[in-house]
Amino acid sequence: MGEMHNLRCSKCGYGIEANTGIGMLYSEENVVNNFLADLIEDSKLTNQAKTLLKEGNRLNENYGHAIYACPNDFYLFNKFYFQLDPTEFVPQYPCPYCQTTLERVTFAKGSLGTTKLKFIEEPKKFWQCPKCGNEELNEISYGNWD
Template sequence: MGEIHDLHCTKCGYGIKANTGIGMLYSPENVFKDKQFLLDLVDDTKIADQTMDLLTKGYEINEDYGHAIYACPNDFYLFDKFYFQLKGSSKFEPQYPCPYCQTTLKRLTFAKGSPRATRLRFVKEPEKYWHCPKCGNDELNEMAFGNWD
Protein backbone atom coordinates (compact mmCIF):
# COMPACT_ATOMS: atom_id res chain seq x y z
CA MET A 1 0.00 0.00 0.00
CA GLY A 2 1.26 3.48 -0.83
CA GLU A 3 1.42 6.55 1.34
CA ILE A 4 0.32 10.13 0.78
CA HIS A 5 2.56 12.81 2.30
CA ASP A 6 1.50 16.45 2.46
CA LEU A 7 4.78 18.15 3.35
CA HIS A 8 5.33 21.88 3.90
CA CYS A 9 8.35 23.97 4.90
CA THR A 10 8.16 24.84 8.60
CA LYS A 11 9.07 28.49 7.82
CA CYS A 12 7.51 29.56 4.50
CA GLY A 13 4.98 26.84 3.65
CA TYR A 14 6.52 25.68 0.34
CA GLY A 15 5.63 22.03 -0.11
CA ILE A 16 4.40 19.04 -2.00
CA LYS A 17 1.60 16.54 -1.75
CA ALA A 18 3.31 13.35 -2.89
CA ASN A 19 2.36 9.73 -3.29
CA THR A 20 5.03 7.22 -2.33
CA GLY A 21 5.15 3.45 -2.66
CA ILE A 22 2.85 1.26 -4.73
CA GLY A 23 -0.74 0.08 -4.84
CA MET A 24 -2.40 -3.27 -5.47
CA LEU A 25 -2.34 -2.84 -9.27
CA TYR A 26 1.43 -2.32 -9.31
CA SER A 27 2.51 -5.93 -9.79
CA PRO A 28 5.58 -6.31 -12.05
CA GLU A 29 3.33 -7.88 -14.66
CA ASN A 30 1.08 -4.80 -14.76
CA VAL A 31 3.80 -2.15 -14.55
CA PHE A 32 6.47 -3.64 -16.78
CA LYS A 33 4.51 -5.72 -19.31
CA ASP A 34 2.03 -3.03 -20.29
CA LYS A 35 3.84 -0.12 -21.94
CA GLN A 36 0.85 2.19 -21.51
CA PHE A 37 0.69 1.55 -17.76
CA LEU A 38 4.42 2.29 -17.46
CA LEU A 39 4.08 5.37 -19.65
CA ASP A 40 1.30 6.67 -17.40
CA LEU A 41 3.65 6.27 -14.42
CA VAL A 42 6.82 7.80 -15.88
CA ASP A 43 5.13 10.30 -18.23
CA ASP A 44 8.07 10.01 -20.65
CA THR A 45 7.94 8.03 -23.90
CA LYS A 46 11.73 7.71 -24.12
CA ILE A 47 11.96 6.15 -20.63
CA ALA A 48 9.07 3.77 -21.34
CA ASP A 49 10.53 2.71 -24.72
CA GLN A 50 14.03 2.18 -23.31
CA THR A 51 12.63 0.17 -20.39
CA MET A 52 10.60 -2.12 -22.63
CA ASP A 53 13.62 -2.62 -24.92
CA LEU A 54 15.90 -3.55 -22.00
CA LEU A 55 13.33 -6.01 -20.66
CA THR A 56 13.24 -7.79 -24.03
CA LYS A 57 17.05 -8.02 -23.79
CA GLY A 58 16.86 -9.94 -20.51
CA TYR A 59 17.17 -7.17 -17.94
CA GLU A 60 15.49 -7.96 -14.62
CA ILE A 61 13.29 -5.74 -12.51
CA ASN A 62 14.59 -4.80 -9.08
CA GLU A 63 11.86 -5.41 -6.50
CA ASP A 64 12.31 -1.90 -5.07
CA TYR A 65 10.06 0.28 -7.24
CA GLY A 66 7.28 2.76 -6.70
CA HIS A 67 6.44 6.42 -6.42
CA ALA A 68 9.10 8.46 -4.65
CA ILE A 69 9.90 12.05 -3.75
CA TYR A 70 12.58 13.63 -5.91
CA ALA A 71 14.33 17.01 -5.80
CA CYS A 72 16.57 18.97 -8.07
CA PRO A 73 20.06 18.98 -6.49
CA ASN A 74 20.58 22.55 -7.76
CA ASP A 75 17.38 24.44 -7.03
CA PHE A 76 15.75 21.95 -4.59
CA TYR A 77 12.22 22.00 -6.02
CA LEU A 78 10.29 18.84 -5.06
CA PHE A 79 8.60 16.36 -7.41
CA ASP A 80 6.65 13.09 -7.17
CA LYS A 81 8.11 10.61 -9.70
CA PHE A 82 8.04 6.86 -10.33
CA TYR A 83 11.26 5.06 -9.37
CA PHE A 84 12.49 1.67 -10.59
CA GLN A 85 15.73 -0.02 -11.51
CA LEU A 86 16.57 -2.71 -14.06
CA LYS A 87 19.58 -5.00 -13.73
CA GLY A 88 21.38 -6.62 -16.64
CA SER A 89 24.82 -6.08 -18.15
CA SER A 90 24.50 -2.64 -16.52
CA LYS A 91 21.95 -0.89 -14.33
CA PHE A 92 19.19 1.34 -15.61
CA GLU A 93 16.92 3.69 -13.73
CA PRO A 94 14.83 6.57 -15.07
CA GLN A 95 16.49 9.96 -15.30
CA TYR A 96 14.02 12.80 -14.87
CA PRO A 97 15.12 16.34 -15.79
CA CYS A 98 14.25 19.32 -13.61
CA PRO A 99 11.71 21.36 -15.58
CA TYR A 100 13.44 24.58 -14.46
CA CYS A 101 17.15 23.90 -15.02
CA GLN A 102 17.27 20.45 -16.76
CA THR A 103 19.53 18.95 -14.05
CA THR A 104 18.73 15.30 -13.34
CA LEU A 105 16.41 14.97 -10.34
CA LYS A 106 17.62 12.88 -7.39
CA ARG A 107 15.55 10.63 -5.15
CA LEU A 108 14.99 11.60 -1.51
CA THR A 109 14.27 9.66 1.66
CA PHE A 110 12.97 10.70 5.05
CA ALA A 111 15.48 11.64 7.73
CA LYS A 112 15.16 12.61 11.34
CA GLY A 113 14.42 16.25 12.04
CA SER A 114 13.59 18.14 15.21
CA PRO A 115 10.51 17.13 17.25
CA ARG A 116 7.36 17.21 15.06
CA ALA A 117 9.36 18.04 11.92
CA THR A 118 11.08 15.91 9.30
CA ARG A 119 13.98 16.35 6.94
CA LEU A 120 14.65 14.84 3.53
CA ARG A 121 18.06 13.60 2.44
CA PHE A 122 19.34 12.49 -0.93
CA VAL A 123 19.42 8.68 -1.22
CA LYS A 124 22.74 8.44 -3.06
CA GLU A 125 24.35 11.32 -1.14
CA PRO A 126 23.44 10.62 2.50
CA GLU A 127 25.33 13.66 3.76
CA LYS A 128 23.29 16.02 1.53
CA TYR A 129 19.92 17.25 2.78
CA TRP A 130 17.12 18.97 0.94
CA HIS A 131 16.46 22.59 1.80
CA CYS A 132 13.57 24.81 0.80
CA PRO A 133 14.03 26.53 -2.57
CA LYS A 134 12.11 29.56 -1.27
CA CYS A 135 13.70 30.26 2.15
CA GLY A 136 16.58 27.79 2.66
CA ASN A 137 15.03 26.02 5.67
CA ASP A 138 15.61 22.25 5.83
CA GLU A 139 12.65 21.05 7.90
CA LEU A 140 9.14 20.10 6.85
CA ASN A 141 5.86 19.59 8.67
CA GLU A 142 3.68 16.70 7.63
CA MET A 143 0.34 18.46 7.31
CA ALA A 144 -1.55 15.30 6.42
CA PHE A 145 -0.71 11.64 5.97
CA GLY A 146 -2.74 8.85 4.45
CA ASN A 147 -2.64 5.58 2.60
CA TRP A 148 -3.62 4.94 -1.00
CA ASP A 149 -4.15 1.80 -2.95
Protein backbone atom coordinates in the same frame (compact mmCIF):
# COMPACT_ATOMS: atom_id res chain seq x y z
CA MET B 1 0.74 -0.37 0.44
CA GLY B 2 1.68 3.16 -0.51
CA GLU B 3 1.79 6.31 1.56
CA MET B 4 0.43 9.81 0.91
CA HIS B 5 2.44 12.75 2.23
CA ASN B 6 1.49 16.42 2.25
CA LEU B 7 4.78 18.13 3.11
CA ARG B 8 5.14 21.89 3.62
CA CYS B 9 8.14 24.05 4.48
CA SER B 10 7.84 25.01 8.14
CA LYS B 11 8.70 28.65 7.30
CA CYS B 12 7.18 29.59 3.93
CA GLY B 13 4.73 26.79 3.06
CA TYR B 14 6.42 25.53 -0.16
CA GLY B 15 5.82 21.83 -0.49
CA ILE B 16 4.53 18.78 -2.26
CA GLU B 17 1.68 16.32 -2.08
CA ALA B 18 3.39 13.04 -2.92
CA ASN B 19 2.54 9.39 -3.11
CA THR B 20 5.29 6.95 -2.21
CA GLY B 21 5.47 3.17 -2.54
CA ILE B 22 3.13 0.91 -4.50
CA GLY B 23 -0.42 -0.40 -4.35
CA MET B 24 -1.99 -3.81 -4.87
CA LEU B 25 -2.23 -3.39 -8.65
CA TYR B 26 1.53 -2.82 -8.96
CA SER B 27 2.59 -6.38 -9.69
CA GLU B 28 5.67 -6.64 -11.92
CA GLU B 29 3.47 -7.86 -14.77
CA ASN B 30 1.02 -4.95 -14.48
CA VAL B 31 3.76 -2.36 -14.21
CA VAL B 32 5.66 -3.70 -17.22
CA ASN B 33 2.70 -4.51 -19.47
CA ASN B 34 0.08 -1.92 -18.52
CA PHE B 35 1.29 1.03 -16.43
CA LEU B 36 4.87 1.80 -17.41
CA ALA B 37 4.19 4.69 -19.80
CA ASP B 38 1.74 6.35 -17.39
CA LEU B 39 4.10 5.91 -14.43
CA ILE B 40 7.20 7.26 -16.18
CA GLU B 41 5.39 10.11 -18.01
CA ASP B 42 8.33 10.54 -20.41
CA SER B 43 8.15 8.90 -23.84
CA LYS B 44 11.93 8.75 -24.31
CA LEU B 45 12.47 7.01 -20.96
CA THR B 46 9.50 4.72 -21.59
CA ASN B 47 10.86 3.65 -24.98
CA GLN B 48 14.31 3.09 -23.51
CA ALA B 49 12.88 0.93 -20.72
CA LYS B 50 10.66 -1.06 -23.09
CA THR B 51 13.62 -1.75 -25.38
CA LEU B 52 15.67 -3.04 -22.44
CA LEU B 53 12.75 -5.20 -21.29
CA LYS B 54 12.44 -6.72 -24.78
CA GLU B 55 16.18 -7.49 -24.62
CA GLY B 56 15.66 -9.63 -21.52
CA ASN B 57 16.04 -7.16 -18.65
CA ARG B 58 13.68 -7.55 -15.72
CA LEU B 59 12.11 -5.14 -13.30
CA ASN B 60 14.00 -5.17 -10.00
CA GLU B 61 11.69 -5.74 -7.02
CA ASN B 62 12.61 -2.32 -5.55
CA TYR B 63 10.22 -0.02 -7.43
CA GLY B 64 7.52 2.50 -6.62
CA HIS B 65 6.56 6.13 -6.38
CA ALA B 66 9.24 8.24 -4.71
CA ILE B 67 10.02 11.83 -3.82
CA TYR B 68 12.74 13.38 -5.93
CA ALA B 69 14.53 16.69 -5.53
CA CYS B 70 16.76 18.69 -7.79
CA PRO B 71 20.22 18.77 -6.15
CA ASN B 72 20.79 22.17 -7.77
CA ASP B 73 17.65 24.22 -7.08
CA PHE B 74 15.88 21.85 -4.60
CA TYR B 75 12.43 21.76 -6.21
CA LEU B 76 10.49 18.62 -5.23
CA PHE B 77 8.83 16.13 -7.59
CA ASN B 78 6.87 12.89 -7.31
CA LYS B 79 8.30 10.36 -9.79
CA PHE B 80 8.28 6.61 -10.33
CA TYR B 81 11.49 4.84 -9.33
CA PHE B 82 12.54 1.52 -10.84
CA GLN B 83 15.61 -0.41 -11.90
CA LEU B 84 16.02 -2.91 -14.72
CA ASP B 85 18.45 -5.78 -14.20
CA PRO B 86 20.99 -6.94 -15.23
CA THR B 87 21.83 -3.61 -16.92
CA GLU B 88 21.04 -1.67 -13.69
CA PHE B 89 19.15 0.89 -15.77
CA VAL B 90 17.53 3.57 -13.58
CA PRO B 91 15.47 6.43 -15.07
CA GLN B 92 17.21 9.78 -15.14
CA TYR B 93 14.54 12.44 -14.74
CA PRO B 94 15.66 15.99 -15.63
CA CYS B 95 14.64 18.97 -13.53
CA PRO B 96 12.22 21.00 -15.69
CA TYR B 97 13.81 24.24 -14.44
CA CYS B 98 17.55 23.61 -14.82
CA GLN B 99 17.83 20.18 -16.53
CA THR B 100 19.97 18.73 -13.68
CA THR B 101 19.18 15.06 -13.04
CA LEU B 102 16.74 14.69 -10.15
CA GLU B 103 17.76 12.54 -7.18
CA ARG B 104 15.65 10.53 -4.77
CA VAL B 105 15.27 11.78 -1.22
CA THR B 106 14.15 10.02 1.93
CA PHE B 107 12.91 11.11 5.33
CA ALA B 108 15.33 12.12 8.07
CA LYS B 109 14.72 13.30 11.62
CA GLY B 110 14.08 17.00 12.05
CA SER B 111 13.42 18.95 15.22
CA LEU B 112 10.35 18.14 17.31
CA GLY B 113 7.29 17.99 15.06
CA THR B 114 9.18 18.39 11.78
CA THR B 115 10.92 16.18 9.27
CA LYS B 116 13.81 16.69 6.89
CA LEU B 117 14.59 15.14 3.52
CA LYS B 118 18.05 13.81 2.75
CA PHE B 119 19.46 12.71 -0.57
CA ILE B 120 19.77 8.91 -0.78
CA GLU B 121 22.98 8.94 -2.82
CA GLU B 122 24.52 11.68 -0.64
CA PRO B 123 23.20 10.97 2.88
CA LYS B 124 24.97 13.98 4.40
CA LYS B 125 23.22 16.33 1.95
CA PHE B 126 19.83 17.63 3.03
CA TRP B 127 17.06 19.20 0.99
CA GLN B 128 16.58 22.95 1.38
CA CYS B 129 13.45 24.85 0.52
CA PRO B 130 13.92 26.46 -2.92
CA LYS B 131 11.94 29.50 -1.76
CA CYS B 132 13.50 30.32 1.64
CA GLY B 133 16.40 27.90 2.27
CA ASN B 134 14.82 26.24 5.32
CA GLU B 135 15.52 22.49 5.80
CA GLU B 136 12.50 21.48 7.88
CA LEU B 137 9.09 20.36 6.70
CA ASN B 138 5.75 19.89 8.43
CA GLU B 139 3.73 16.85 7.45
CA ILE B 140 0.31 18.45 7.07
CA SER B 141 -1.39 15.14 6.37
CA TYR B 142 -0.42 11.52 5.99
CA GLY B 143 -2.32 8.47 4.83
CA ASN B 144 -2.12 5.08 3.15
CA TRP B 145 -3.29 4.32 -0.35
CA ASP B 146 -3.75 1.13 -2.28
